[in-house]
Amino acid sequence: MSTAATTVKPVMPAKHYLNDNYGIRSWLLTKDHKRIAILYLCTITFFFFLGGMFAALIRLELLTPEGDLFHSDTYNKLFTMHGVNMIFFFLIPSVPAVLGNFILPIMLGAKDLAFPKINLLSWYIFIVGAGFGLAALIGGGVDTGWTFYTPLSTGYVRTPVIVLAVGILIAGFASIFTGLNFIVTTHRMRAPGMTWGRLPLMVWANYAASLIMILGTPVIAITLILVALERGFHIGVFDPKLGGDPVLFQHMFWFYSHPAVYIMILPGMGVISEIVTCFSRKRVFGYTFIAFSSIAIAVFGFVVWAHHMFVAGISTYSALVFSLLSFAVAIPSAVKVFNWTATMYKGSVSLETPMLYALAFIGLFTIGGLTGLFLAALGTDIHIHDTYFVVAHFHYVMVGGMVTAYLGGIHFWWPKMTGKMYPEAPAKLAALITFIGFNLTFFPQFILGYLGMPRRYHAYPPEFQVLNVLSSAGASVLAVGFIMPLVYFLWSLKFGEAAGDNPWDAKGLEWQTTSPPPTHNFHEVPIVTEDPYNYGEEANVVH
C-alpha cells in the first residue's frame, strides 16, 4: 500500500506507548489516553459478544412460531439484556471511548486529553457500572425491556431492576467524563495552526456527540433514580396507583434516549468521513456542510423525542410538532450521505477493508435513515410503531450504521494502534460476509413489521415463520462476519507485518507520528500548515 517506501520494509519503532512500561499496574494506573482506549476496547468487545450471544439465543427461539425453546420470562430477559448490553455497554462507548479516545488527541496534535486522570476515572466508573449490569444478569436478569417502561418496571416485574438501573446510571457518568474531556481538549489543546476550520471531521463529529453526552446523560440519570425510588420506596412518580403518570416516564426516558441514538451514530459518521477521503485520495466534498450538519444533528436531536410516543397518549398537536421536527433532523443526515458520495466523484478509489465498511455504512445508513421517515410520518407510524419494522429500522442505523463504522474505524486505525497490519484478504471477506449476513437478518424484519408482527414477541402466528427463519439464518451468517475480525486481529498482534507510520498514505496528524505512537504522541509538537484532507499534493508529504 505504501507508495513512498515500497522497497523498504517498515519496522516497528523502538519505543512506543505499548512498550514504554510493562506490568499490570502500568495499564491499570495509566493516564495515557491510548492505553485507556485499549482498556475500553477490551471491555466493550466483551460486552459486544455477550450481547451478541443473547441475540443469537433470541434468533434461535424465533425459528419456530411456538415459544418452545425458552420460557417466556427467559425470552423477555434475553431481549432486555441484549438491548441493555448493546446500547449502554457497547454502542455508546464504542467509537467515542475507544477510537475517539485513541485518535482525537493525536488528531489535534495534543499530548493527551485535557484531563487524563478523569479519563482513567471514566473507565473505572464504566467498569463499576458494567459490573452492576453483570450483577443484574447473574442475579437472574431483568425483564423490563431496555426501555424500562413504567409502571411495569416499577410496580410489576420481580427482577433486579434497581441493580441494572444503578449500573446504567453509573456508566452514564463515564460517558459524561469522556464528553467533557473531548470538549475541553478540542477547545484548549489544538496544535499550533490547527484552527477550527482545519479540524478533522472525526473531531467535529465527536465534539457534537460530546455535547449530547454532557447535556443529555444527566436526564437519564434523574429518570433512573426516580424509577429506583418508586420501585424501592413507593414514591409515586410514574405509577398511577401511587398518583403518578406513566407517560411522564416516556418523556423523560426519550429525552435522553433519542439524543443517545446520535451519541451512537455521530462519531461513526466522523469515522466514515476519514475513511472515504483517504481511499478516494480526495479532499472531502463540502467540509463545512459535513461539520455543521453534525452540530445540527446534535441540536435538532434534542427536540424530537416524542416521536417515540405518537400512539402513547400525547396530544394530536404535539404529535404534529414532533413529526415535523423529526423530518428536520433527517436533512443533515441526508446532506452527509450526499457529500460522502460526492467525495468519491473524480477520486482515485481503492477498496481496502476500511473502505468496504465505509461504503457498506453509506448504503445501510441510507436505508436506515429513509425507513426512519416511515416512523416519523404520523400516518404510517400508527401501524408500524412497536412492530418489527422499528426493530429493523434501528438495527439498520445501529448495526448497519454504527457497528459497521466502528469496524471500519478499527481496521483503519488498527495499524496505528498496534503497529501491525491485519491480513487484508480475510478482512475483506469478513466485511462482505457481514454485509450479506446483516441484510439477510434485518431486511425480512421490515416486511414482518409491516405485516404486523409486534416486537418482543416470544411466540408468533405461524404465517410469520418464513421471514423469521430467513432472519435467523442471516443472523448465523452475521455472527461469522463478527467473529472473523476477532480472530485475525488477535492473530495480527503476533504475526502481523509491521505497518509503518502511514500505511494508507493518509493525511491527518495521527499519520505523521510513529505506529504505534510514542507515549506523548509526537516527538515534537506538530505545526499544522494545511487544510484537512489535503490529498493530491503528494509533494508536500513529509514521510
Add this chain to the structure above:
Amino acid sequence: MEFKLPLFPEQASSVAGQVDAFYLFLVLLTTFFSLLIALMIVFFIIKYRKRPDHKAEQIHGSTLLEIVWTAIPLGISMIIFVWGAMLYYHLQNPPKDALEIYGVGKQWMWKFQHPGGQREINTLHVPTGRPVKVTLISQDVIHDFFVPAFRIKTDVLPNRYMHTWFTPTREGNYHLFCSQYCGTNHSGMIGEVVVMKPEDYAEWLASGKAEGSMASMGEKLFQEFGCTTCHRPDAGARGPSLLGLYGRPVRLSDNRVVIADDNYIRESILNPNAKIVSGFQPIMPTFQGVVSEEGLIQITEYIKHLSQQDSEPLTNRSNPAVLRDTEVPTIQQELKGRGNEPAAPSGKKP
C-alpha cells in the same frame, strides 16, 4: 410452515388502503434514493478506480449542490409530513355517530363490552360498514391495542381512557395483538377481531346473554354506591347534579373550566378532590380500589345516558348549602350497606 409470502397484511378497514398507499409511496421513495446512492457509489468505484495513470481531481465542494440536496429532501419530507399528518388527524378523530365499544386490558387478556351489555374476552365482534370507536383502559401496566388488518393501534394506559376507531370493510377474523411490552405473557395477550355483516352482528348481539345494557348496569352501581345521596338534581344536594353533565364545560372552584368527558368523570370518582366543582365542598370519598375499571365505564355510560335524556342545562350553585359533617357518609358506611366488590366480569360469550 406456510410458504405464502405476502408483503401486506389484509385490508379490512376503510383506512387500510390509504395507509398502504402512503406506505407504498414511501417504499418507492426509499428504493429510489437507496438505488441512487448505491448506483452512484458503484459507478464511482468503477469509473474512478485507482489506476497508475489516473490522479484524483481535487474538488472542495459546491454550494449550489449543497443547496440543491438540502432543498429537495426538505421539500419531499414536507410532502411526507403533510400526507402523514392528514392521515393521523383522520385516525385521531372518531366520527360522532360511531358505535362505541369499551375495552379493558389486563395482564394478559382483553375484555370488551358492547353498549347492550354483551361481554367478551380476547374476541371482539364488530359489524361492517359502520365506524366503531373503542374506548380502552388498562387495569395494570401499559398495553397496546393493535389490529394490523385495520392499520390502527393505540397504547392502553392505566390512568386514562384512550380511543381508537375504524370502519371495518371486510368480513373475516383478524389478529388482535398487544404491541406494548407488558411482562411475562406479552406475546400471549392476543385475540381476534371478528368482522360480521350488520345483520349477523345484530343477531350475535341478540344471542348474547347480557344482564342489561351498560347504562343500566351503571345505574345499578350508581344506586349501590349511594351516589344518589348527594348527586341529586334538586337545589339542596351536596354534590353537583349529573343531569346533562356529559360533554359539557364545568367551572371548577379555582375558576378553571374543564370539559366533562370520560377521563374527567373517571378522575372525579377515583380522586374526587383533584377537581372540585365551583360552589361545592371537597367532601366526596374516593372510590379508588372500590369500583372496577368495568364498573367505572358502566357508571360513565350511565352518566352519558343521563345527558341524552331531556335535561336542564347544567347549573353550578353559588351558595352551597351548609353541611354538617355527620351528614356526609364515609366510604366505610357506604360499603357497609352493600355486599362485596362488584361481581367479576362474567366473560359470557354468545
